[in-house]
Amino acid sequence: MERLEVVDTIKEKLALIVESDENIDEHIDLFNVGLDSIKTIRLVVELETVFDITIEDDDLVIENFSTLSKITDMVSNKIN
DSSP: OOHHHHHHHHHHHHHHHHTOOSOOOTTSOGGGTTOOHHHHHHHHHHHHHHHTOOOOGGGOSHHHHSSHHHHHHHHHHHHO
């Protein structure tokens, strides 16, 4: 799967979870647009389902979910 496809899919899921119409840039701090701990867990479940991956407990750190770019990197590494 190409990076752009991964970004678009994650962006779509994020917009639904944080209930935002705002354009989510790859480098914007997601915690400033409404992502919180509960919504992060919802996102993890969505990502695991959509991409057929497992996000390990060790991956559940703020740094991995702070931006769309960081989430994309983590998911891309798990896909490949």
